[in-house]
Amino acid sequence: MTDQLAFGLDTFGDVTVGLDGETLTQPQVLRNVVAQGVLADRVGVDAFGIGEHHRIDFAVSAPEVVLGAIAGATERITLGSAVTVLSSDDPVRVFQRFATLDGLSGGRAEVTLGRGSFTESFPLFGYQLSEYEDLFEEKLELFAALRSETAITWEGRKRAALVDREVYPKTASGALKTWIGVGGSPESVVRAAHYGFPMMLAIIGGSSARFRPFVDLYGRELDQMGKDRLPVGVHSPGHIADTDEQAREELWPHHQAMTTRIGRERGWAPMTRDHYENEAGPDGAIYAGSPETVARKIAATVNALGIARFDLKFSNGTLPHEKMMRSIELYGTEVIPRVRELLAAESS
Template sequence: MELGIGMFGDVSFDRATGKYRDSGIKIREILEQVKLMDEVGIDVFAMGEHHRPDYAVSSPEIVLAAAASITKNIKLASGVTVLSSSEPVKVYEDFATLDLISNGRAEIYVGRGSFIESFPLYGYSLNDYEELFNEKLDLLLKINAEENVTWKGKLRAPMQNQTVYPRAKNNGKLPIWRAVGGTPQSVLQAAELGMPLIVAIIGGMPVQFRNLIEFYKQEYKKAGHDVSQMQIAIHSHTFVSDDPAVIDGYFHTYKAQMDRIGSSRGWAPFTKMQYEGGRSKDGALFIGSPKEVADKIAYMKEIFGITRFIGHMDVGDPAHDIMMKSIGLFEKEVKPLVAHL
């Protein structure tokens, strides 16, 4: 099983100045962190896309390209590319270029995203929410599979015997994962298309997703795809420390970001009880000591049969030195424990 780390590029809000932390500093810290991931042997790095003041990264492919120049082995993925409001030709071009820079390490996670800011920003209507994604996914997969593309949809101009350049390293093909939040229709679509699946589990109890993942396996097999090629991942909020005081203090960092997001969604303020409940064996927060985090990842492998785990590790913008320690512990202590459980 592969272990990876994901980030959204959270930037904390300073109440004293009334401003968010400098995005340039945050991005440079992310690059230092990815360099460390590569050096210690983390398998995958996934960078998210957002268009809000509390996130530093709106173009994951740019950050990933910078990361490619300072790493050698780590796979570099978007986490996620909001495909509904993106141009599939440009998505393929950008990630094919990243793939060439990184010598074949680029991947794309495509999804609808958990925020809608990109739709009005790029001039798309939310009335076309479903159709935009389905049409653009169809085009992206066609570009990925065929060198000369002829395609027609309803919301984008057709393509007639056109080739998208450059082509990715592996005969023009990039690994494209379907990222979902728990909608059965999305899972069914991924299974029927034979796409690798990554499920975001950031609340409640992970075991509640068992039926959904079993549904994917069933439909993947029913569609006639090679079961030996099936890939399933989960993406969950993660933080590792061997100091109980750091884990206890991280609650305030985590709460600040959850409350920022929740204020626009009508959520009640995040509580310490929710934090501790999420950290329990049955909760969705992989936050704790290396042993606690490793036990929960092993439990996910047991109940889901996952082939990859992505720990989303920068929620709330923890301090850079604390992030570096968390990354180091994730590889040096969590990974060996998972391997032996």
């Protein structure tokens, strides 16, 4: 299991502050994200994902462009989205953009498709929120057909039909690596199995062990459809520093401000320090602490869910770039090797 286990880092390109407390410009944040991806490659991280947003507190609305810049400055790291909001995009263009990234990077591209937890892209691109579910289902069906990289004939209700059409460029492997992002509904789990896509679980609250029924459901659905078992991954927030206290103190004000801001839009209560400490503890979804603490928590999640991939969302609101760079360095040089050691010792 330790040889197959992969480790990723995810960012949404949050607009951050400098060490002086001043808010950085979005262009500077974009350049910082590129530097973060380059460092992740250098310290041995397996994958780097960038999310898509269309609002003032995030700088990245076109992840593929930023990933392309990182591709030109790296050699081995897998580059993907976290996530691409397929519901408000065109599946043909999404496929073309990531197939292009795949070609430029020498086969290192992947895409994670999702419905999106933010809704700004829907009015921006002329879609109705009332069609939230129908748009994703139909567009996912088309994207699944496009992955065959053969001439396709397809017809739906939300876009023009395709009749014996080829889509270019092709990938060298003949199959663009594609994940489905799942937030916590059984219907989403079944959908991922139906289309034969690996499943990425977004666990942003509570114990990771409570998602075991979803992993089991996914496996049963694949078995019933006669499909091979596919990888399951976990995406969760966190921050790493030299000590537990340092990591939690550095993260707290930025994570609290971010969740409170988003909570006002969604009707959540503001995050309290007690809630934060519980989530940063052994049974919570925030992986904040020293390399040893974070490694042990990741190993526990791997054991609880039997996952093949763990992605740490290292960007957290306005957390400064310099703090994130240190977190990336510790993740690659200390956390990942330590997780592998812990899992190897358990299996011996």
